[in-house]
Amino acid sequence: VPLAPLRAYHAPTTLRECLDVLRAESGRVLVLAGGQSALPLLKSRQLRPEVLLDLAGVEELRGVSTPADGEGLLELGSMMRYREILEAAPIGASWTALWDAATTLGDVQVRNRGTIGGNVAFADVAADIPPVAVCLSAELVVAGQDGERTVSAEEFFSGPRQTTLRPDELLAALRFPAPGARSGSGYIKYGITANGRPVIGVAASISLDEDGGCVDARVAVGGVLPAPRRARNAEQALIGTRLDVDVLAAAARAAADEVPTQDDLRASAAYRRQLIKVYGERALQRAAERARKGQVA
Ligand SMILES: Cc1cc2nc3c(=O)[nH]c(=O)nc-3n(C[C@H](O)[C@H](O)[C@H](O)COP(=O)(O)OP(=O)(O)OC[C@H]3O[C@@H](n4cnc5c(N)ncnc54)[C@H](O)[C@@H]3O)c2cc1C
Helix, strand or coil: CCCCCCCEEECCCCHHHHHHHHHHCCCCEEEECCCCCHHHHHHCCCCCCCEEEECCCCHHHCCEECCCCCCCCEEEECCCEHHHHHHCHHHHHHCHHHHHHHHCCCCHHHHHHCEHHHHHHHCCCCCCHHHHHHHCCCEEEEEECCEEEEEEHHHHEEECCEECCCCCCEEEEEEECCCCCCEEEEEEEEECCCCCCEEEEEEEEEEECCCCCEEEEEEEEECCCCCCEECHHHHHHHCCCCCCHHHHHHHHHHHHHHCCCCCCCCCCHHHHHHHHHHHHHHHHHHHHHHHHHCCCC
């Protein structure tokens, strides 16, 4: 089915021009990033915007800055594609949960076109980047008419396909704090097919002290309603321990108990709880192993 007729198609080259289009056409615009979620909805006519705003030519949204010395922030432009994440060596070395998510996200075609910003801004329940962004304490840079604001990933997602982005704003970039020494993170999902959308996905990040004791932990679960959830009881079960197998299993059970799960076409609530237990434990093992080795993908 061809797209429904559009009144206008804009392909600007600067962020300022994008914001001008959003202001002039408030509420009538659909933003096009990698098109991997938007195009199917346009072609099936579930979405019928009057105006398309294509971000593909906006170089400002493509940048990546990584700290050379392992200190400071990793900043990724919202138009960074999953394939580019996999090619960025510092991400594979230090922001490993993000790297894990990009490796198993969709198929080759989706990874070549889809963008990190599109994944986050679309805020689908069955998406891999949102729980990773919450787990890794990402700050989202939002560009609006009056300049930039930042919002934590935890506060950004307000429901399925709902965020705190206003109609005249764009997601410009994502900032990830540098993991400290003796820190590790990992992400594992269960999808219906090998590279399928997550039924659930668990992201875990762990920091150790010099003696191997856990000093900090963050656990986030995706694939659940209304939005990715931190599993704070699981985090508390890890901190102050030496992360032996029983502790990891108990923390995964705590995550399964505390995160509300839903019945839908992909899985029952009870099955999701079981998946959180099993995949949660694997994600924690992965993060703990990496923390012990010092973050090697
Ligand atoms: C076959 C297939 C398999 C997939 N498998 C997975 C999977 O396993 N895991 C997964 O997480 N996803 C999966 N996806 C979805 C894919 O990751 C999409 O790329 C993603 O959901 C949207 O990113 P995009 O860049 O394609 O955005 P688009 O589809 O272009 O945009 C989606 C919407 O997001 C908003 N948007 C996009 N960018 C911005 C911005 N910078 N500022 C404000 N709003 C913006 C707009 O409202 C836009 O309409 C799959 C898709 C397909 C087709």
